[in-house]
Amino acid sequence: xxxxxxxxxxxxxxxxxxxxxxxxxxxxxxxxxxxxxxxxxxxxxxxxxxxxxxxxxxxxxxxxxxxxxxxxxxxxxxxxxxxxxxxxxxxxxxxxxxxxxxxxxxxxxxx
Amino acid sequence: xxxxxxxxxxxxxxxxxxxxxxxxxxxxxxxxxxxxxxxxxxxxxxxxxxxxxxxxxxxxxxxxxxxxxxxxxxxxxxxxxxxxxxxxxxxxxxxxxxxxxxxxxxxxxxxxxxxxxxxxxxxxxxxxxxxxxxxxxxxxxxxxxxxxxxxxxxxxxxxxxxxxxxxxxxxxxxxxxxxxxxxxxxxxxxxxxxxxxxxxxxxxxxxxxxxxxxxxxxxxxxxxxxxxxxxxxxxxxxxxxxxxxxxxxxxxxxxxxxxxxxxxxxxxxxxxxxxxxxxxxxxxxxxxxxxxxxxxxxxxxxxxxxxxxxxxxxxxxxxxxxxxxxxxxxxxxxxxxxxxxxxxxxxxxx
Numbered sequence: 531x532x533x534x535x536x537x538x539x540x541x542x543x544x545x546x547x548x549x550x551x552x553x554x555x556x557x558x559x560x561x562x563x564x565x566x567x568x569x570x571x572x573x574x575x576x577x578x579x580x581x582x583x584x585x586x587x588x589x590x591x592x593x594x595x596x597x598x599x600x601x602x603x604x605x606x607x608x609x610x611x612x613x614x615x616x617x618x619x620x621x622x623x624x625x626x627x628x629x630x631x632x633x634x635x636x637x638x639x640x641x
Numbered sequence: 642x643x644x645x646x647x648x649x650x651x652x653x654x655x656x657x658x659x660x661x662x663x664x665x666x667x668x669x670x671x672x673x674x675x676x677x678x679x680x681x682x683x684x685x686x687x688x689x690x691x692x693x694x695x696x697x698x699x700x701x702x703x704x705x706x707x708x709x710x711x712x713x714x715x716x717x718x719x720x721x722x723x724x725x726x727x728x729x730x731x732x733x734x735x736x737x738x739x740x741x742x743x744x745x746x747x748x749x750x751x752x753x754x755x756x757x758x759x760x761x762x763x764x765x766x767x768x769x770x771x772x773x774x775x776x777x778x779x780x781x782x783x784x785x786x787x788x789x790x791x792x793x794x795x796x797x798x799x800x801x802x803x804x805x806x807x808x809x810x811x812x813x814x815x816x817x818x819x820x821x822x823x824x825x826x827x828x829x830x831x832x833x834x835x836x837x838x839x840x841x842x843x844x845x846x847x848x849x850x851x852x853x854x855x856x857x858x859x860x861x862x863x864x865x866x867x868x869x870x871x872x873x874x875x876x877x878x879x880x881x882x883x884x885x886x887x888x889x890x891x892x893x894x895x896x897x898x899x900x901x902x903x904x905x906x907x908x909x910x911x912x913x914x915x916x917x918x919x920x921x922x923x924x925x926x927x928x929x930x931x932x933x934x935x936x937x938x939x940x941x942x943x944x945x946x947x948x949x950x951x952x953x954x955x956x957x958x959x960x961x962x963x964x965x966x967x968x969x970x971x972x973x974x975x976x977x978x979x980x981x982x983x984x985x986x987x988x989x990x991x
């Protein structure tokens with residue numbers, strides 16, 4: 531057991547989750563592969579969405595994987611950073627929009 | 642920027658490159674030979690000789706960071722007219738259909754135009770690997786598009802991105818702008834317009850330590866972007882993997898990317914690419930007339946494994962047609978993912 535929570539080498543071991551539950555793992559990876567194929571969105575567009583989501587869920591493995599993937603698929607540094615800003619804006623917006631809920635509550639209980 | 646050779650860099654010695662590629666005996670990466678053995682494909686053998694790829698000199702007007710030839714303005718190795726005559730003699734006496742002229746910038750060889758017209762008389766299909774910027778490098782090269790057209794050459798040119806930034810980072814400042822102008826000049830004389838004539842094919846190779854994405858998707862993007870932004874048309878895009886040798890090997894090592902890149906190549910090994918690797922139907926000729934399985938083996942100074950036919954002077958087509966191909970760890974570069982050759986992917990991924 532390592533003395534820290536994240537290890538970059540673990541990304542390459544992702545497939546090892548099948549060791550404890552093969553059926554579900556197989557289903558997940560099959561689904562995952564299907565999701566990222568060219569469809570109504572291209573594989574390239576999906577890669578940029580994945581990059582933004584990776585930042586939103588703050589998954590270091592996903593950030594590593596999709597920073598490489600999006601760059602390899604031809605996105606520029608500027609495009610990738612804009613995608614991260616989209617994630618930040620949505621996350622920031624998600625916090626702020628709850629401010630309305632706070633206002634509602636305060637108005638409900640205040641005089 | 643100077644070539645590794647002129648800098649007297651340790652990687653200008655091919656034995657040092659091979660020592661690194663062979664893991665200095667540490668066997669950290671699975672051996673390419675063992676992978677072929679497991680597939681029943683060892684020894685890998687040629688299946689005829691259809692293409693003669695001739696490197697007519699290492700001199701180039703560019704100094705690209707990924708160049709496996711270590712080409713540049715400071716390289717003086719140039720094929721002489723005598724060696725060209727040996728090439729012509731070989732071609733005249735064989736059924737080889739295609740001649741692939743490469744370099745450096747092949748157009749910088751002072752006998753380039755003579756050589757092309759002589760090959761043409763032998764009724765061979767000629768490919769020229771033109772770096773594009775040479776067309777604008779000097780007034781004497783401005784008419785190259787017209788010369789190519791007159792001799793019906795197929796033009797294959799590198800353009801690692803349709804963005805200026807990535808292209809210039811790999812190939813040098815100003816390369817993108819000159820490449821665009823050169824492509825427009827080629828279009829003006831009729832290149833890249835028709836499906837069957839005056840073929841203009843572009844080459845993508847990654848500007849970094851990664852493998853090329855899907856050739857098909859990339860070609861569609863290139864076509865759309867180049868037409869929309871610059872009014873440029875071309876025929877096909879070839880996605881080529883960077884080979885971990887020479888200047889690209891130096892880049893990988895100096896940026897700490899070497900091990901990860903080799904792991905990528907090894908883990909992306911595609912058995913179905915093995916059948917179509919270019920060494921199976923190609924002979925590569927060096928500027929001084931020696932024979933190799935491919936341009937990469939040439940740069941690593943790994944001659945063909947046919948002891949009695951090592952040079953054009955002793956060219957024996959039947960011996961070369963079934964020769965055992967010399968393989969080392971860099972061969973993973975041609976079998977990774979969809980595979981890679983001078984004509985791009987060698988297999989279709991599902």
